[in-house]
Amino acid sequence: MSTIEFCDVTLTYDVRPILDNLSLVIGDGEFLVLVGPSGSGKTTALRIVAGLLAPTAGQVLVGGRDVTRVAPADRDLAMVFQSYALYPHMTVRRNMEFGLKLAGVDRRERDSRVAAAAETLGLTELLDRRPRALSGGQRQRVAMGRALVRQPRAFLMDEPLSNLDAKLRVRVRAEIARIQRSLGTTTLYVTHDQTEAMTMADRVAVLHDGRLQQVGTPDDLFNRPANVFVAAFIGSPPANLVPGRLVSEDHAVALRVGDQTLVLPVDVAAGLTPSAGTEVIVGVRPHDVQIEPPPGPALILDVDVGLVERLGTETLAHGEMVTGALTGSAARAAIALAAGDDELTGREPGQEAGDESGRAPGGRPGTSRFTAALSPRTDVTAAGRLRLYVAADRLHLFDADTGATLRPAPAALAAA
Numbered sequence: 001m002s003t004i005e006f007c008d009v010t011l012t013y014d015v016r017p018i019l020d021n022l023s024l025v026i027g028d029g030e031f032l033v034l035v036g037p038s039g040s041g042k043t044t045a046l047r048i049v050a051g052l053l054a055p056t057a058g059q060v061l062v063g064g065r066d067v068t069r070v071a072p073a074d075r076d077l078a079m080v081f082q083s084y085a086l087y088p089h090m091t092v093r094r095n096m097e098f099g100l101k102l103a104g105v106d107r108r109e110r111d112s113r114v115a116a117a118a119e120t121l122g123l124t125e126l127l128d129r130r131p132r133a134l135s136g137g138q139r140q141r142v143a144m145g146r147a148l149v150r151q152p153r154a155f156l157m158d159e160p161l162s163n164l165d166a167k168l169r170v171r172v173r174a175e176i177a178r179i180q181r182s183l184g185t186t187t188l189y190v191t192h193d194q195t196e197a198m199t200m201a202d203r204v205a206v207l208h209d210g211r212l213q214q215v216g217t218p219d220d221l222f223n224r225p226a227n228v229f230v231a232a233f234i235g236s237p238p239a240n241l242v243p244g245r246l247v248s249e250d251h252a253v254a255l256r257v258g259d260q261t262l263v264l265p266v267d268v269a270a271g272l273t274p275s276a277g278t279e280v281i282v283g284v285r286p287h288d289v290q291i292e293p294p295p296g297p298a299l300i301l302d303v304d305v306g307l308v309e310r311l312g313t314e315t316l317a318h319g320e321m322v323t324g325a326l327t328g329s330a331a332r333a334a335i336a337l338a339a340g341d342d343e344l345t346g347r348e349p350g351q352e353a354g355d356e357s358g359r360a361p362g363g364r365p366g367t368s369r370f371t372a373a374l375s376p377r378t379d380v381t382a383a384g385r386l387r388l389y390v391a392a393d394r395l396h397l398f399d400a401d402t403g404a405t406l407r408p409a410p411a412a413l414a415a416a
């Protein structure tokens with residue numbers, strides 16, 4: 001049993017909570033990725049598990065045992081950092097066995113563990129080289145190897161791929177995921193990169209401002225985001241956020257966006273109880289828009305296209321939505337965040353993140369940014385107006401005040 005549990009873990013510096021009542025269970029053998037923007041508390045959470053930081057309140061359990069006050073060395077966990085921290089004067093073999101030597105493991109056992117780990121990691125041919133004669137990806141694997149030979153109860157990994165170039169990152173992330181699955185060692189992995197989280201994890205936990213937003217499978221997070229923040233953080237490009245209002249219309253629930261009123265189909269409206277004029281944020285995934293009207297009810301959005309990116313596999317059209325301006329603090333926060341991450345939005349360099357005025361970043365007051373992902377065959381040019389359709393059943397609806405989803409699915413566990 002090597003589960004890891006955060007039980008109501010809080011850490012405050014002065015009075016500011018860096019982690020706020022974090023409760024999370026990482027199952028035995030599970031690969032859980034903790035993801036969130038810079039400063040959300042991910043590293044802090046990892047360091048608390050490792051024993052490098054003590055929580056202000058709450059407990060950490062490893063394999064069911066309370067280790068909150070146990071010294072790091074006695075927790076039987078192995079950490080892999082973003083800086084590989086290899087000893088430059090030692091060969092790969094020495095680097096890998098060093099920890100075992102210190103722990104008093106005998107020579108034969110050390111040799112056999114290093115040989116097995118090197119085999120798993122494809123390092124056998126490199127055992128006699130020194131770190132300077134290795135590529136970034138190979139060094140990263142040596143750092144993994146050092147963790148592996150210890151046969152720990154769990155791996156703790158803090159952005160282990162951040163020093164690698166984009167191509168290598170894709171390869172090594174697949175490698176880490178494969179190795180973790182073949183070993184079945186419980187792994188808590190921290191990254192700010194949602195693509196890394198979505199491709200590697202069994203489950204993803206999303207952290208924002210020290211608070212857990214949602215924990216679920218990649219599919220849960222993408223298709224059933226618990227709140228506006230998760231919708232805007234997960235997915236590439238991230239979801240567009242459109243202001244709207246729920247109204248009652250002839251005993252049905254309708255969504256009003258700008259001056260259009262879309263009567264929601266019964267299955268889409270299930271569970272919605274609009275008091276007159278509930279303000280909502282409508283989440284629209286860039287890949288859910290169509291340029292031809294779909295057969296069923298659909299939301300129509302007009303976008304003034306300012307930039308077209310032809311990526312080969314798809315074409316991204318970025319522009320400003322003609323319909324309405326964004327309101328609501330949750331939408332502002334999510335927009336600011338999504339816009340702050342180049343990788344998420346593909347935004348032009350130098351463009352600032354969203355400000356506090358409720359404007360979409362880079363947009364004029366009263367307009368909002370919108371990104372559509374279209375088939376590469378679509379005829380679209382910058383400086384044109386694009387009419388887009390979104391089928392009613394592809395819309396995500398969030399409370400404009402709290403940011404929480406209005407259609408909670410049982411699997412979408414929202415902590416916020």
Ligand SMILES: Nc1ncnc2c1ncn2[C@@H]1O[C@H](COP(=O)(O)OP(=O)(O)OP(=O)(O)O)[C@@H](O)[C@H]1O
Pocket residue numbers: 013018036037038039040041042043044045192
């Ligand atoms: N010793 C400290 N004193 C005060 N504040 C701190 C201290 N250490 C970290 N913080 C703050 O705690 C917050 C969370 O930091 P943490 O390193 O856990 O974030 P993170 O999500 O891992 O971010 P990143 O992706 O940038 O590493 C940050 O706002 C940081 O400034």
